[in-house]
Amino acid sequence: MDYDRYDRVRAVQWQGDHLRLLDQRLLPREERWIDCSHAAEVTRAIRDLVVRGAPAIGIAAAWGVVLAAQQGEALDPALAMLRAARPTAVNLMWALDRMKSRIAAGADAAALAVEAQAIQDEDLAANRHMGELGAALIAPGSGVLTHCNTGSLATAGFGTALGVIRAGVAGGRIDRVYAGETRPWQQGARLTMYELVRDGIPARLIADSAAAHLMKSGEVQWVIVGADRIAANGDTANKIGTYQLAIAARHHGVKFMVVAPSSTVDMATPDGEAIEIEMRDPAELLATAGQRTVVEGAEAWNPVFDVTPAGLIDAIVTERGVIEHPNALAMQAVFGR
Numbered sequence: 001m002d003y004d005r006y007d008r009v010r011a012v013q014w015q016g017d018h019l020r021l022l023d024q025r026l027l028p029r030e031e032r033w034i035d036c037s038h039a040a041e042v043t044r045a046i047r048d049l050v051v052r053g054a055p056a057i058g059i060a061a062a063w064g065v066v067l068a069a070q071q072g073e074a075l076d077p078a079l080a081m082l083r084a085a086r087p088t089a090v091n092l093m094w095a096l097d098r099m100k101s102r103i104a105a106g107a108d109a110a111a112l113a114v115e116a117q118a119i120q121d122e123d124l125a126a127n128r129h130m131g132e133l134g135a136a137l138i139a140p141g142s143g144v145l146t147h148c149n150t151g152s153l154a155t156a157g158f159g160t161a162l163g164v165i166r167a168g169v170a171g172g173r174i175d176r177v178y179a180g181e182t183r184p185w186q187q188g189a190r191l192t193m194y195e196l197v198r199d200g201i202p203a204r205l206i207a208d209s210a211a212a213h214l215m216k217s218g219e220v221q222w223v224i225v226g227a228d229r230i231a232a233n234g235d236t237a238n239k240i241g242t243y244q245l246a247i248a249a250r251h252h253g254v255k256f257m258v259v260a261p262s263s264t265v266d267m268a269t270p271d272g273e274a275i276e277i278e279m280r281d282p283a284e285l286l287a288t289a290g291q292r293t294v295v296e297g298a299e300a301w302n303p304v305f306d307v308t309p310a311g312l313i314d315a316i317v318t319e320r321g322v323i324e325h326p327n328a329l330a331m332q333a334v335f336g337r
């Protein structure tokens with residue numbers, strides 16, 4: 001497939017002595033870049049969602065460790081600080097563990113940069129492979145609904161769920177693309193639509209609350225989402241709202257696909273109950289674009305991920321292959337332990 005035609009955004013760019021991040025808080029209004037020269041700046045960028053998306057925050061954190069080494073900072077506190085930036089996406093911990101084992105083996109800043117680049121390159125390759133694997137599951141002429149942003153902005157490039165959609169459109173399997181706006185941060189409205197429009201892929205935005213009605217209409221045959229952590233039994237944590245999409249999909253006979261690299265699989269977490277769900281500032285719900293929209297004095301509850309039980313998932317696609325009807329045994333066969 002013509003990757004240059006479909007995938008041109010690179011939100012995480014290593015510049016040799018600093019990390020350049022596309023500020024996703026400002027998209028699509030403005031394309032502003034932020035330069036980070038210290039691990040603390042990368043930590044802040046991850047925590048404040050300058051860079052977001054499970055694989056992308058792992059990659060950024062790996063570069064944060066390189067910066068700490070270049071600056072002669074103590075590496076253990078830098079690793080701990082980066083690790084604490086966000087709790088749910090296991091790619092962050094996975095990338096830092098990879099960097100930690102290189103440090104333990106005596107790697108200097110240059111060797112750590114090689115490892116960070118490998119993490120980034122492997123993610124892009126995994127996404128392209130998953131795109132082909134996932135698209136092959138989709139019958140020609142299908143419609144799909146996706147949630148949040150799982151594209152180039154959320155990864156090293158091409159995307160996970162959005163990668164499958166790119167490959168499915170390019171291969172003539174997907175005729176209709178719908179994206180949920182993904183309240184409250186609006187990753188779907190602001191970021192997924194930005195990527196799809198740049199690619200020239202026709203897509204329609206829906207309000208999150210229109211999803212079940214869309215499924216009932218027969219316009220979509222698959223819901224395709226990414227993941228932040230997949231437990232050993234296949235339970236999957238992803239952006240808040242994913243669980244209700246899976247329930248509605250099962251009710252309407254719409255298939256449900258999770259697409260994520262193996263760095264998102266956490267075989268040390270037995271099931272979804274054990275996944276920590278990030279709680280964010282209620283202000284994200286009470287205001288839009290910095291403008292208070294809810295009456296003063298009102299309170300809000302703002303969990304930003306939920307867990308979809310494995311039983312509601314038809315296929316988990318990783319670069320290691322497709323697991324249909326995931327369960328603990330099937331996961332173990334692919335990922336061991």
Ligand SMILES: CSC[C@H]1O[C@H](OP(=O)(O)O)[C@H](O)[C@@H]1O
Pocket residue numbers: 052053054055147148149150151154155160161187225226227228238239240304
């Ligand atoms: C392929 S990215 C996975 C994941 O990251 C998103 O969360 P956030 O925007 O809060 O970092 C979302 O859950 C995506 O599905």
